[in-house]
Amino acid sequence: MGLDTSLKVNSMTRISRQLGKYFIFVAMLSIGFITLVTNISINLFFSDYIKETRSRDDLKVVQYVEQVYGDSNGLAPQSLMSIMHYAYSEAVTIRLRDIQNNIIWSSGTPETMHDMMRGKEDNDSSLSFRSYPLNYKGNKIGTIDVGRPRSIISSVEDKQFLRTINSAFAVAFLFSLIIAILYSSRISKKFLTPIYLIKENAKLIEDGKYKKLYEVITNTYELHDLSLSVKELAERLNYQDVLRKRMTSDIAHELRTPLSTLQSHIEAFMDGVWAPDIEKLSIVYSEITRLTKLIKELSDLSIIESDEIKLNKSEINLSELLSNIVESFEPLFISKNIHLYKEIQGDIQFLGDEDRLNRVFINILSNACKYTNEDGDVRVSLEQLKDVIRVTVEDTGIGIPKEDIKHVFERFYRSDLSRSRGTGGTGIGLTITRALVEAHGGRVRIESEVGKGTKVIIEFAIN
Ligand code: ATP
Ligand code: MG
Numbered sequence: 001m002g003l004d005t006s007l008k009v010n011s012m013t014r015i016s017r018q019l020g021k022y023f024i025f026v027a028m029l030s031i032g033f034i035t036l037v038t039n040i041s042i043n044l045f046f047s048d049y050i051k052e053t054r055s056r057d058d059l060k061v062v063q064y065v066e067q068v069y070g071d072s073n074g075l076a077p078q079s080l081m082s083i084m085h086y087a088y089s090e091a092v093t094i095r096l097r098d099i100q101n102n103i104i105w106s107s108g109t110p111e112t113m114h115d116m117m118r119g120k121e122d123n124d125s126s127l128s129f130r131s132y133p134l135n136y137k138g139n140k141i142g143t144i145d146v147g148r149p150r151s152i153i154s155s156v157e158d159k160q161f162l163r164t165i166n167s168a169f170a171v172a173f174l175f176s177l178i179i180a181i182l183y184s185s186r187i188s189k190k191f192l193t194p195i196y197l198i199k200e201n202a203k204l205i206e207d208g209k210y211k212k213l214y215e216v217i218t219n220t221y222e223l224h225d226l227s228l229s230v231k232e233l234a235e236r237l238n239y240q241d242v243l244r245k246r247m248t249s250d251i252a253h254e255l256r257t258p259l260s261t262l263q264s265h266i267e268a269f270m271d272g273v274w275a276p277d278i279e280k281l282s283i284v285y286s287e288i289t290r291l292t293k294l295i296k297e298l299s300d301l302s303i304i305e306s307d308e309i310k311l312n313k314s315e316i317n318l319s320e321l322l323s324n325i326v327e328s329f330e331p332l333f334i335s336k337n338i339h340l341y342k343e344i345q346g347d348i349q350f351l352g353d354e355d356r357l358n359r360v361f362i363n364i365l366s367n368a369c370k371y372t373n374e375d376g377d378v379r380v381s382l383e384q385l386k387d388v389i390r391v392t393v394e395d396t397g398i399g400i401p402k403e404d405i406k407h408v409f410e411r412f413y414r415s416d417l418s419r420s421r422g423t424g425g426t427g428i429g430l431t432i433t434r435a436l437v438e439a440h441g442g443r444v445r446i447e448s449e450v451g452k453g454t455k456v457i458i459e460f461a462i463n
Helices: 002-010 015-072 077-090 113-117 156-206 221-270 278-305 318-335 354-370 416-421 429-439
Strands: 093-097 103-106 127-136 139-149 314-317 339-344 349-352 377-384 388-395 442-449 453-461
Touching: 015 077, 015 093, 015 127, 015 139, 015 156, 077 093, 093 127, 156 221, 221 278, 278 429, 314 318, 314 354, 318 339, 318 349, 318 354, 318 377, 349 354, 354 377, 354 388, 354 429, 354 453, 429 442
Parallel strands: 339 377
Antiparallel strands: 093 103, 093 139, 127 139, 314 349, 377 388, 388 453, 442 453
């Protein structure tokens, strides 16, 4: 495994190098391609052009020979000399055949003219001949072959022209190579600076320095997005860190208060300072109850946080279930002189876990009771809409500060308002509530205004 990883790391290349390679490759490819296409098109163009002009030029040669033949009434040595000079000046080879198709005379290639004159055979392999009938006074008297070099681009000027074009391409290639190298380093700088900064930020996050991230400035959409995601990740991790630290201190605090009350009471009993009467024992008892509740909530929380919620679902009458819970709360509300209103639509059926749903509504109602002052109102409603079943618990209590609303579902989160009231909550109720509602495929949200009240809305999709 170790060997594998090291091999992979060794074979990695920096982006700047890779970009450089790609740029150079693309420059080479484009110039190479353009050179090839240009050469091919020039050749094709010349070949068409030459084919077209050749027929025209050949015709001129035939006319010239016919004219010479006509002027001297045959092929006198003098006329053959004129034809040879003509052939030489036109850079063609002229061959004459008699009516039986035997070669009776050849002008030879301009290069071999001297050999020809000495009676040697001309070398025809590099020539391409075309034959035309030779007429005199309307009768065919033989054939004339006009030979020209095979190579399409034959003249020195043609070759020079191609060479010039190709060297222009070579210069262009050099230029594009230089531009590719310069541009690749510019481009890599543009992309790499933000990437390096994002990488540094990831390292800072790794070291837990969430607050010291570098500012990444880029106008590249994806990089901007990535840097924002990394920043958000840092903020979340930082928040989790704060939460974890606060959770430890909260648990310590929650445990310390009841335990020190218990300790002081029991010490007083043992020292004989206090008699263990009902009043004192009930204080001890309520502290033990608080501890038990806290431990129960912590264990519920650990189950919820380890994603182990297994629902024991059955068809339940939600209207009945909610009515019963509200009724069980009535004495508590009466004792606080809070008016409790019920608007529960009858016979709403829902497939859910009865115990868990009980727990959800108890948490919400106990909050409404805890955080509402005397003479306040609490309104509980249940209604079935088109797609959802909605439960609303609305109170006229202390409310939740705007900035706290999004945090109240986090474990141990309690707004300062509720802390200062000394209601003795642990800040776990809503965390459990949300997890259970979501386990039922529902959603819970809170609307609240400080001093005016809070509205908790739970919606279950109709199943
Ligand atoms: P417990 O775990 O015992 O329920 P708790 O009530 O403090 O403790 P949650 O029920 O999770 O915890 O509520 C979290 C916080 O949300 C509360 O501390 C309080 O600040 C705020 N809150 C919840 N419900 C209300 C409400 N109806 N009115 C005002 N504040 C509320
Ligand atoms: Mg609560």
